Each structure stands twice: as structure tokens, then as C-alpha cells.
Amino acid sequence: MAPAEPPRDALAAGLAAECAGWQALLNLLGEEERALIDGNADRVASLNASKLAQLQTLDELARGRRDALRSAGHTADHAGMNAWLARQGQSGHDASWRQLCEMEQQARAMNQRIGTLIEMRLASTRQALNVLIQAATRQNGLYDEAGQSVAASTGTPLTAA
Secondary structure, three states, X not given: OOOOOOOHHHHHHHHHHHHHHHHHHHHHHHHHHHHHHHOOHHHXXXXXXXXXXXXXXXXXXXXXXXXXXXXXXXXXXXXXXXXXXXXXXOHHHHHHHHHHHHHHHHHHHHHHHHHHHHHHHHHHHHHHHXXXXXXXXXXXXXXXXXXXXXXXXXXXXXXXO
């Protein structure tokens, strides 16, 4: 007995849902990238929950696609998807699959740029902290370990002869 083919409408709906999900993720990544460029750390933090939820949605959609591939007797990978699409014989589905793959690559590239921007922000922050630490060390400390300000050591008053 041959494996049952999922209905074509289910394939089309699944691909459309995945494409919409990837587009939503790309939009979120674009917002995150703009917030990092603008130095808006609060906006970056506020996007984390939405980004996580979107990634979970994409995972569920991909799991459904892989399950459908297995049910149709194909491997749950790109080769299996290509074989399934070839069996369906609808070029529109092929275009949706290619679009989905392109959006995944775009998301990877955006994520790489975001990582670079975060690293640049961290390097800048580390540099600023090092300057403050060196200034505090030279003046016998402006802040103690608890972050409380302390008076700099008093040397010779400027008015002394």
C-alpha cells in the first residue's frame, strides 16, 4: 500500500503559512537591526518575546511540513520536499518553496548582521567602562565595590603655595 499523499490544499496552505511566518520574522529582525543601529536598547529588549514566539511558530509549521513529508513517504528534508513538490506538479508550490528557502537565508544573514551590531555595542561599552575604571583607579577610586561614590583622595590644595 502506497503512502497517502496529503491534499494539495494542505501543502499550499502550509507553505503559505510558513512564508507568512518567515516574513513576520524578517520584519522583527529588521526592527531589531534598526533599534541596534539607533542605539535603542529598550526596543531591542522589547522585541525578544515577539521574536521568540515567532521562532516557536516557525518551528511548529516546519514540524508539520516534515510530518506531512514522512506521511507521504518522503524524507523530512529539502530532497524530500523537492520530491513531494515534483509529485504535486504545481509550479506555484515550487515558487512558494523557493521563496521560503530564500527568506530563511535572508533571516540568517540578518541575524549575522545583528550579532555583529551587538558585538560592536558591547565593545563600545567595554571601552567606556575601561576608561571609567582607569580614571577611578588613578584618582584612588571614585566608586567603591558597591557602586557608592567616594571622595577622591585629597592631595595638595590648588591654592597651596
